[in-house]
Amino acid sequence: MHQPHASLTVPQQAHLAGQGVTRRDFARIAAFLASGTWLTLGSEPALAQLSQLKGMAPDAVRINANENPLGPCAEALDAVHKALANAGRYQFDLTDAFKQAMAAHDGLPVESVQAYAGSSAPLHQAVLAFCSPSRPFVTADPGYEAGEVAAKALNAKVIRVPLKADFSHDVKAMAAADPNAGLIYLCNPNNPTGTLTPHADIVWLADHLPKGCVLLLDEAYIHVSGAPMASALVKAGKDVVILRTFSKIYGMAGLRAGAALGRPDLLTKIALWSAGPLPSLGMAAATASLQVADLVAKRRQLITEIREDTLHFLRAHGVEYVPSVSNCFMVKTPRPGPDVIAALRTHNVYIGRVWPSWPNHVRVSVGTAADMAKFQVALLQVLQGNAGPG
Numbered sequence: 001m002h003q004p005h006a007s008l009t010v011p012q013q014a015h016l017a018g019q020g021v022t023r024r025d026f027a028r029i030a031a032f033l034a035s036g037t038w039l040t041l042g043s044e045p046a047l048a049q050l051s052q053l054k055g056m057a058p059d060a061v062r063i064n065a066n067e068n069p070l071g072p073c074a075e076a077l078d079a080v081h082k083a084l085a086n087a088g089r090y091q092f093d094l095t096d097a098f099k100q101a102m103a104a105h106d107g108l109p110v111e112s113v114q115a116y117a118g119s120s121a122p123l124h125q126a127v128l129a130f131c132s133p134s135r136p137f138v139t140a141d142p143g144y145e146a147g148e149v150a151a152k153a154l155n156a157k158v159i160r161v162p163l164k165a166d167f168s169h170d171v172k173a174m175a176a177a178d179p180n181a182g183l184i185y186l187c188n189p190n191n192p193t194g195t196l197t198p199h200a201d202i203v204w205l206a207d208h209l210p211k212g213c214v215l216l217l218d219e220a221y222i223h224v225s226g227a228p229m230a231s232a233l234v235k236a237g238k239d240v241v242i243l244r245t246f247s248k249i250y251g252m253a254g255l256r257a258g259a260a261l262g263r264p265d266l267l268t269k270i271a272l273w274s275a276g277p278l279p280s281l282g283m284a285a286a287t288a289s290l291q292v293a294d295l296v297a298k299r300r301q302l303i304t305e306i307r308e309d310t311l312h313f314l315r316a317h318g319v320e321y322v323p324s325v326s327n328c329f330m331v332k333t334p335r336p337g338p339d340v341i342a343a344l345r346t347h348n349v350y351i352g353r354v355w356p357s358w359p360n361h362v363r364v365s366v367g368t369a370a371d372m373a374k375f376q377v378a379l380l381q382v383l384q385g386n387a388g389p390g
Contacts, residue, residue, distance in 0.1 A: 061349040061374045063365040066191065066221075066328050068251035070302075072285055073295055076252065079288035080281045091280035098283045101290045102244070102259050106231040114267045117256035117278055119220055119245035124150040125273040126241055126260075127183055130214045131156040135182025140169050142355035144191040144218065147183070156182065162357070167195035167322055171205040181210045187218040189225045192355060192363040194324025199228050206230075206238045214266060215240045223249040223296050224303055225325040234261050241266050246286045248327060249299050255279070257286035303327050307366045313376050319383070327366040328352065331379075337362040340382055347378035 056062070062069075072080070083094060095115050103110040116122045127150035131137045137151035141160035148158050159177045164170045167190070174184050184205065188197050206215055219242055222229055233240045241262035247253040256279050260267060289295060307324065314321050320332035333340045337354035340362055344351055352363030364375065 056350065057348055059348065061367065061371045063367040063371055063375060064350045064352045065253070066248065066352070066365045067253045068248055068299070068327065069368050069371065070299065071251040072255065073251070073289055073292055075288045075292050076250070076285035079284040080255070083280050083284035087280060090277045091283075092277060094280045094283040094287070095278050098257070098287045099259070101287045102261075105290050106229070106234075106261060108231060108234060108261060111264045112234055112261055112267070114260045114271055115278055115283065116258045116260060116274070117282060118247055119218065119243040119258040119260075120146060121274060122241075122243055122258070122260040122270055123147055123185075123216070123218065125270045126214070126216050127151050127156070128154065128273050129269040131182040133157075135180055135212075136178045138174050138177045138181050138184040140174075140186065140190060141357050142192055143185070144187050147185050147216070160357070163190070163193065163195075167193050168201065169197040171197065171201045175205055175208045175210065179210050181213045183214050183216055184209065185216045185218065187220065188227070189221045189324070189326040191221065191326075192328060192330055192352065193322050194221070194326030194329045195322060196225055196227055196325055199230065202230055203233070206233050206240050209239055213239065216243065217241070218243045220245045220248055221326040224300055224327045226300055227325070231261060234263065237263055239266070241270065246282070246289060249296055249303070250286070250289045252282065252285055252289070255282040255285050257282035303366055306369050306372055309369070310366070310372045310376065317380060319379070322361070328363055329366075330358070330361045330363055333360050333362055334383065336360060343382040344378055347381065349375050349378045351375070
């Protein structure tokens, strides 16, 4: 009779057993992996929100998913067109070229780079690799929730540590959250607040992790902030894995490309949970994007100008918000956030979701200048109690 955990390989089952996961949990984890949810946004609130976007008008203002409306750069599109001609082949060489380009970009040996289709997969896989019923998952509150999905599949305890008053991660509280923590997840800049945790705090945390714990540092938005990257921690051999994605500043959310940076032994444990070739078009586009020297700086400047213009507008109208250095920010609402989200949709404006610990805040992504102008008009009307078109 087919066992429900048969889709887990023998090494995966052995790893889980070593992590304290019983065979009773194998079926649930196998179903979790087979479902594909870990390859999407990976959180119930996010997925629920996406389900409500069906039927969105073509001209809708979409500032809900932290996408970059600029899309891939011209060089990336050229690379896609070239790779498309051989799309009938697996093109493993494109993944190899991407790993080499990422390694050169961060000054790391190629063995310290593992390619992925975005950064969602390695985020979930890191939880599977380092957490268990006896090894909790520690995260910020509010923070990106995707890792909690994988932690729940493992019956791993989830510990949410509130952000500090300045909206940075409370690294000392996170380090002290549980002496048996398996993984501490830190997104910098943070999603959803768009706020930075000082580099010195991250270095401190890497040096004060509980025994056997790994720091998972998500730098999905680091390019937008202009803050220093933490590749030196990998180079120093710390118990740190860094996530990068090309879905944000590089405008490749639909093409899927990303990477995990870390010691080879840590990357091997994460890679245990993935198999098969990566999307050749995404690999080609990402490699080409890395070669454009001024791409990040130009896009950072544009996103910053649009964001700051919007924040200035909010200040001028007495609307409270969380100062951000990313391509998203949190707006405080005078009534429950879901009500404001629904009201904005009547104006054909779609913003992000609400975090349970902050029920009167909504996340807003930075779109084009035209997008944000429409958002500003709609927001004022909603806050003044005016409904959208009937």
